[in-house]
Amino acid sequence: MNLPIGLVVAISFAYLALLFGIAWYGDRRARQGRSIISSPWVYALSIAVYCTAWTYFGSVGRASVEGVWFLPIYLGPMLAMILAWVVVRKMIRIAKTYRITSVADFIASRYGKNPVIAGLVTLITVVGIVPYIALQLKAISAGFGLLTGPSDPTLTEASVTWWQDSTLYMALALAGFIILFGTRHLDMTERHEGMVAAIAFESIIKLVAFLAVGLFVTYGMFNGLGDLFGRALNDPAIAQLMRFDHGATPHLYSQWFALILLAMLSVLFLPRQFQVMVVENVDERHLKRAAWVFPLYLFLINLFVLPIAIAGLIHFGPGQANPDLFVLSLPLAEGARWLALFVFIGGLSAATGMVIVESIAVSTMICNDLVMPALLKTRRFRHRRGGDLTRLLKSIRRLAIVGLLLLGYLYFFLAGDAYALVSIGLISFAAVAQFAPAALAGMYWKGATSAGVLTGLAIGFGLWVWTLMLPSIAKSGWIATGFLDHGPFGLALLKPEQFLGLSGLDPLTHSLFWSLAGNLIAFVVVSFYTRPGAREASQALLFVDVFDRSGGSEPVFWQGQARVDDLVKLSERFLGPDAARRLFAEHAADLGASSIAALEADARLVQRVETRLAGAIGSASARVMVASAVDEEPLEIDDVMRILEEASQLRAYSQALEDKSRSLEQATEKLKRANEQLKSLDRLKDDFMSSVTHELRTPLTSIRALTEMMRDDPDMPTEQRQEFLGIMVAESERLSRLVGQVLDLARIEAGHAEWHNSDVDMQAVVTQAVGSISSRFEDKGAVLEVRAGSHFKPIRADADRLIQVLLNLLSNALKVIPANCGRVVVDVVEDDDGVTVEVADNGPGISLEEQAEVFDKFRQVGDRDQHREGTGLGLPISRQIIEHFGGRMWVESEPGHGATFGFYLPRKQKDDSRAETQRLGERQ
Amino acid sequence: MKRARSSRLVALFCLGWLLFSFPVLSLWDRDVSLFGLPLFPLALFLLWAALIIALAWLMERGES
Amino acid sequence: MKKILIADDEPNIVISLEYLMKREGFEVLIARDGEEALALIEHEAPDLVLLDAMMPKKTGFDVLQAVRQKRSALKIIMLTAKGRDTDMEKGRALGADDYMVKPFSTRELVERVRRLLDQTESPSAS
Known part of the structure; x- marks a missing residue:
């Protein structure tokens, strides 16, 4: 005896208990909203439920007979997964949107929620899948027999009567286990998170176990792949397995093609694949990774299939041992009993994983698509109002699970010995295709x-x-x-x-x-x-x-009258009172209604109830139940077209509305900005007016006061009178200067100034300006020096304006330089592009903060006495002039070391310089 | 982007289908071994691995 | 003799106001900016200030704000060349006794100065 029966049974049950623990934990975490399966890796591993006992035991069996021909069953899914992002994603989206819980429901729902189609699909599934379940039972049973049987694997097993057969009890134990964590929830779209977690775990176990035995055989029993294949190629019977054509069968390529196609379709439509890939999907983005991780899983689990098959053939000799069980018999033959036990657990994982998911999926189909329609046909059932039917539904599903496993056992008992594992599986594949x-x-x-x-x-x-x-x-x-x-x-x-x-x-x-x-x-x-x-x-x-129909504007194909009360009762019956209340509360919340009582039983609500019911009892049965609970008008093809039209109009309308509101928003934003700009311009204008007023009133104040005093004081001494008259003349001059400059600036800024442009010789301009002010420098005992070369290239500008600028700079300098030791230097430098003029003084200089403001209007800096004659407009005007000709003006100064005002005039003016000047003017 | 990914996937699918069909498959079906391994199974597994890598690259590359 | 402080940065205005006030028989103090004005108010205790709103270093409003708390008896007439209503309100809110827009009538100014100074006299006389 290889291993004691008790030990193997105990470990198997311990393993099932561990699975149950994982499932329980997964469910608990799901209820707390902290899903442990929300990961593309878990998702991919759960899809690996594709690899059943058939893969685990049967692939090696097939490989030892037909060589590379075990591969198409895995190349098909590889190809199918390339298109998963296109096809499976659409299936997921449809199933999620319409709460579709099985492949039967998927097809029936598409063709008008047709109950006959749902029933037929379910029937085909049950008939097709029973052999497949039988296959799993057979694999476990055979593995168990080998593991606990006599050490010589060539002995045939003694046949037993059914009540002695451990397989029956194993099937029943499995059924109980599945019932325990498969049918707790009613609504299948609530997903079996625990089950998925357990399945993902099983996928890891079976992969690790298979790789372990593969490595053990390849590197423990043989000296690596080279040794193994070398010996295989020396044996013509085995070497043949490495070739495509190893027999005399014709049409090999069509067989190859058929197998790939079959596997491709199976990976999409086998009930368990639909269950884990579509129904249990947490997030359709997970598909992106699962699409390649799942094929990778298949790749890994198939790596050692050929080596194990060859090793078995070499070790035992052809036809001496059941090749389906090489994975167990090889380690056992080497005395590696614990490894064999681990491998058996791996096989148990593969088989139970398949049986669990398949029977849950198929039991849902049996309940929703075979039993429910039959029940709904009985008048007593349909007209009985109220009463919570969720218990009934669960019971039906549980019975269906037990029934499926018993059917599987029956098939196994009756036909199991006749076929190899793979052949049984292919029968199921062909049905599902x-x-x-x-x-x-x-x-x-x-x-x-x-x-x-x-x-x-x-x-x-x-x-x-x-x-x-x-x-x-x-x-x-x-x-x-x-x-x-x-x-x-x-x-x-x-x-x-x-x-x-x-x-x-x-x-x-x-x-x-x-x-x-x-x-x-x-x-x-x-x-x-x-x-x-x-x-x-x-x-x-x-x-x-x-x-195309995500968002709130999908069409609702329903018309008629309904009462909220009826819908609530209907939902309570099939969903249970809690879930029903949640459903209506959600709807109320979505519509912004205050309470369930305030809801209106419109098409959208009916649709919602029907969709939710579809999750519980299938779309076909849900359709029948809703139709019986409300007063609906038959839907004609014209209605469908009309509703569709309305929906698309609504969508177009809401699209247009969205566009409009977006453009309105933009317009508002623009207006706001324009308004801000206007406001700030207005403020600038106010400030300017206020400054002008101030500057005008100040000299007027002196003039008026002095005039009035002279009028009131006829006895005023003549000297006093002369002094006052002197002040009045000076203030009048200041007034007229101010008025002139304000007008000048306004004209420049408004673009109304007259410019008499000609080719100007900069040297001449400087000479003229210096000549007209030099006497005032002499009066103050100051030196005015000009450093300029000769032969300047002419610049296109208004000579008088440039003289005005220079005079302004010179008179400013004159004001700040100390008496008798003042010194002002005018520098004129020419380069290829234009001319730079700088006026440097040895006055007190200008602080950094004041430099920033020196070109602002009415901003006079420095000592108050020095600019009594100034208006605060000279520099702003000068800068406007320079900028008009495309140049710029600046000041450099270090307090205590004089100041230098300079400007640069380009020879070639930018075309937009005028516009630029105007814009700058407006900004000020 | 999404549309581009879909068309690339369809193209990869067609390529895969071609690689695993007659007559491309018969290219490898020879009595030859490479590194001591028989060519035909080796080629099948290598092509398979290449398809997985290509698929992974297509799926994981930049979010659309 | 009542002391009047003239606080203005315009020399010509100062000249005219100084002549005017002296003619009316007041003692005249002169400040050329806000800080000078504050110092003179502190040390010379004038009876009345003719306070220009726009002055360097500290504006008339700054001076008004600084002084009003401590010297409630001090009479202050704000003079401003910016005839804006907001300025006038600001001045009144800060506690100026009177407010005149430049250019003002000299007779009017003298009249207002006298009226304000008489007010201070009467309570002390009674």
């Missing part, structure tokens, strides 16, 4: 109709039964094989494995070809010749255009 035309075309082709789907499915399924299922049963010895060899009633054309005389293909490819071809052709042809009903047409729109 029948869903592909209806589901895939349904997502992209609005013209597909329910009549087409029903015909296609019926024909495809019928051909599958005839060409694959019945032969497999017949070969197991349960029905006579006569029809295989001679056709029914002697009609050779209808022979299941050479249908219509097609021969040369292996049974699987043959069956797949006929069933899929029949299915597809019937589906397309009938779809072309039938018109979809209103409900179908509307569902087609919702499915095909699902990505």
